[in-house]
Amino acid sequence: MVDVELRQLRVFLTVASELHFSRAAALLHISQPALSQQIRTLERALGTPLFDRTSRATELTPAGRVLLDAAPRVLFEAERAQARVSQAAEGASGLLVVGSVGTALASIAPRILRTVRARFPDLQLEVSQHDTGAQMIALAEERLDGGLVREAVPTSTVTVEELISEPLLAVLPGDHPLAAHDTVDAGDLAGEPFVLWPRPLGSAFFDILTGYCREHGFSPRIVAEGADIETQLSLVAAGLGVSLQPSYYANLRPPGVAFRPLSGDVPTVALQVAWRRRDRSPAVGHFVEAARECAAAG
Structure with a gap:
């Protein structure tokens, strides 16, 4: 297996660019003997000369020209891999x-x-x-x-x-008599059919709703359930019943549905x-x- 260091490839690219060992050493801020030693180590690892050195000039060998083409891609992929590893460690990727x-x-x-x-x-x-x-x-x-x-x-x-906690609202069909009121008393919902979430989808939330009703003297008569808020609001809009929902859902404002504040002490969700x-x-x-x-x- 070829043992080539990235540092050696960077040194090689500098020499290949300058085609002059002294100038390359100066650019890399190392001595010329140290640079020459790194090039010889790289050549031994690759099993072939990379430069033809004469007293007049330094030229790339055929193997050196191949490495000159390949080395930038190797360094790019190595640096990209290092960046990705660092990003992953920092939770950025x-x-x-x-x-x-x-x-x-x-x-x-x-x-x-x-x-x-x-x-x-x-x-x-x-x-x-x-x-x-x-x-x-x-x-x-x-x-x-x-x-x-x-x-x-x-x-x-x-x-x-x-994160945030907001009060329950009464959710009514748009033509319900209570929709004409500014606020709704929970006791006025006692005889109404209810549309609610199934308890297995969130037992703590379900218990808040039913507990609030019991505090006002009744248990809600659940006639329909919906696994998502869109279904429940559609059932309310169709007149199948009323509901109690967190005020976050008032942002949805579906047609045929009225959200009204509840009077008195109201639980938050x-x-x-x-x-x-x-x-x-x-x-x-x-x-x-x-x-x-x-x-x-x-």
């Missing part, structure tokens, strides 16, 4: 797989992703929508690197950190960033830091 609940995709997630992409354009982002429960499992199983979840409970494997406790990946750190900054900026 590679692949970051992120999950997000629909709540975050409708609010803070786009800003977080834009921030990461702007700072680290060589870091490939793969983003998909998953409910909180699925993300917590995927994080533990290392199928996700980071996530944006809602009211998740930390585990021994996955930690969560609150937290959006959180989640990642594995033992994950020391710089890329994950960049994602978490961007999430914190976007949340602080409001």
Whole structure:
């Protein structure tokens, strides 16, 4: 196996450019004997002379001309590989797989992703929508690197950190009598059919909603469930029932749906960033830091 150092190739290219050992040594800030020794070492490694040396001139041999053509490409690829390794070590390149609940995709997630992409354009982002429960499992199983979840409970494997917290709103068909009010009392929803999230998709969030109803003297009569917010809002717009949702979703403003504040003390729902406790990946750190900054900026 040929043992050639990159430093030797750089020395060779300087000599090949100057075709003069003294001038090349001066450009490289080394002595001429040291330069000559490096060229001889390179020639021994390659098993062939690279220069014809006479008292009058220095010329490249046929092997030297081949190396002159190949060496710049070798150095370019080596330097590019070194840069990529450094970027990967710093979390500036590679692949970051992120999950997000629909709540975050409708609010803070786009800003977080834009921030990461702007700072680290060589870091490939793969983003998909998953409910909180699925993300917590995927994080533990290392199928996700980071996530944006809602009211998740930390585990021994996955930690969560609150980003933003906003109150629940009443979600009503646009022609519902309560939609004409500026605010809605939770007790006025007692006899209404409800459209909610299935509990397995986020038990903590589901329990906040149903617990709030019980505090006002009733259990919600759930007539329909939707695995995503678009489905639920469509069901509300169709008049199948009312709902309770975080205020983030008011940004969607689908036709036929009215969002109204609830009166009195209203529970808040937290959006959180989640990642594995033992994950020391710089890329994950960049994602978490961007999430914190976007949340602080409001």
